Amino acid sequence: MIEIKPIDIGSFKTWLNVKEAQPADAAILQSKYGLTQDVMDYAMDIDEPSNYDYDKKSKSQLFIYHLPYSTQQGYLTIPAVILLKGSLLITLTHSTNAKVESIFQKDIVEKEYANVNLTVLKLLKHLSDAFSLPTHEIRRRRKELNDLLSSRAENKHLIGLANLRKSLIYFTSSTHNNYVMLQNLKNKYFGRTFHENEDEFLVDAQIEANQVQQLVEMEAEIVTQLIATFDTILSNNLNSIMKILTIWSVVLAIPTIITGFYGMNVDLPLMHLRLAWVVIVGITLFLIGWVVVLLYRHRII
Numbered sequence: 001m002i003e004i005k006p007i008d009i010g011s012f013k014t015w016l017n018v019k020e021a022q023p024a025d026a027a028i029l030q031s032k033y034g035l036t037q038d039v040m041d042y043a044m045d046i047d048e049p050s051n052y053d054y055d056k057k058s059k060s061q062l063f064i065y066h067l068p069y070s071t072q073q074g075y076l077t078i079p080a081v082i083l084l085k086g087s088l089l090i091t092l093t094h095s096t097n098a099k100v101e102s103i104f105q106k107d108i109v110e111k112e113y114a115n116v117n118l119t120v121l122k123l124l125k126h127l128s129d130a131f132s133l134p135t136h137e138i139r140r141r142r143k144e145l146n147d148l149l150s151s152r153a154e155n156k157h158l159i160g161l162a163n164l165r166k167s168l169i170y171f172t173s174s175t176h177n178n179y180v181m182l183q184n185l186k187n188k189y190f191g192r193t194f195h196e197n198e199d200e201f202l203v204d205a206q207i208e209a210n211q212v213q214q215l216v217e218m219e220a221e222i223v224t225q226l227i228a229t230f231d232t233i234l235s236n237n238l239n240s241i242m243k244i245l246t247i248w249s250v251v252l253a254i255p256t257i258i259t260g261f262y263g264m265n266v267d268l269p270l271m272h273l274r275l276a277w278v279v280i281v282g283i284t285l286f287l288i289g290w291v292v293v294l295l296y297r298h299r300i301i
Contacts, residue, residue, distance in 0.1 A: 088119035
């Protein structure tokens with residue numbers, strides 16, 4: 001769906017806001033507004049990493065910036081696209097995101113900057129903030145799972161941690177690519193004619209992107225260490241259980257051997273003794289005690 005709104009940002013007079021972009025929308029942008037097939041292929045590719053590209057043929061500038069996207073299994077990232085062509089400022093998203101729409105509305109319509117460069121830089125800075133709320137939500141969920149796992153580790157809790165780690169892997173990659181893209185903007189066509197205030201806006205956007213990247217990386221490291229810790233705890237618990245079972249197997253093997261020996265239908269020592277069973281039980285207990293002491297001295301128990 002394409003929304004058309006008037007704006008007044010230097011020479012840019014029209015804002016095309018493409019929500020939940022479909023192939024039909026891409027076809028309209030090509031046929032009616034002169035964007036090339038290559039540009040639209042980049043814009044419509046949800047797997048395209050954060051990037052900037054200048055298309056000489058259509059004289060358009062393409063900004064791809066990844067943002068968080070919520071699913072039932074956790075978070076993924078999906079690109080938001082900003083296009084500059086002629087007097088058109090085009091924004092394109094592949095899903096509905098109230099936070100992103102609010103940023104577009106605020107920076108494009110409500111705050112009309114002196115030129116489109118400042119508008120784009122402010123957009124990129126504020127789009128970086130879109131990671132903050134999901135990252136804090138992941139942190140809150142991680143703390144909940146940490147408390148649950150500390151009391152009783154269950155598979156569903158470990159699966160929850162694994163989902164958090166998967167989300168943070170997407171976040172780590174996307175925030176890194178976003179930051180690299182901003183670092184390279186100065187050397188691209190977009191940044192060749194920057195003035196001093198535009199340089200300041202770019203630095204602000206880079207700082208914000210770097211802070212978000214560090215926040216995500218720190219949370220990812222914590223979750224990874226937490227998973228490793230609980231893996232170790234589960235392994236130790238399993239080892240303890242196997243150790244106990246092994247000790248019991250050794251101890252219980254002694255009466256099994258003795259009773260099996262005296263269960264044979266042949267003449268055996270002590271078979272005519274009236275209290276033979278007492279002697280046999282005594283021997284069994286002695287051997288069990290001896291094995292226990294032996295295991296203790298070797299620090300097995």
